Amino acid sequence: MNDHLKAFRNYLKEQGLKNTSQREEILAFLGRSSRHLSPEEIFRELRRRDPRLGRATVFRTLRLLGDCGLATRVTFPDGKQKFETRLGGHHHDHMLCVHCGRAIEFVSPAVEEAQKRLARRYGFKVLWHRHEIFGRCRRCETAGPSPRRS
Secondary structure (H helix, E strand, C coil): CCHHHHHHHHHHHHCCCCCCHHHHHHHHHHHHCCCCECHHHHHHHHHHHCCCCCHHHHHHHHHHHHHCCCEEEEECCCCCEEEEECCCCCCCEEEEECCCCCEEEECCHHHHHHHHHHHHHCCCCCCCCCCEEEECCHHHHHHCCCCCCC
8 A cells, every 4th residue: 555545545534434446545545637627627527427526516525535635626817716635745836827828847045945934034934835926928928919808
């Protein structure tokens, strides 16, 4: 049994929740994906394999995976929330193109250090964070004017 599955099972037990094969399959599916997935995309794909899977199960499981640190939510420029696994164990932030929706992942020790300094200065204990920068990617910036936001 891998460490992530074991951690998820332990978390569910600590919360007094039961583990199910559907919850484990959602974790496994998210872990196999190399892209950000909406709850609806996860539901549609897994529903093909298990017609008994409910939409609410997917949403609740994603919340649980976030609560125990195995998944994280990214809010895209169109307001849609998508999820990605944190199974690789590395923290990264996102630059999100408001034109094409592309998500660029980046790691910046300077940004992380600045956040730590700010937290210390204000006596703030950071539990977690998401850093999302909205703008235009290189391709869209050279393509012309951006669409107006309403």
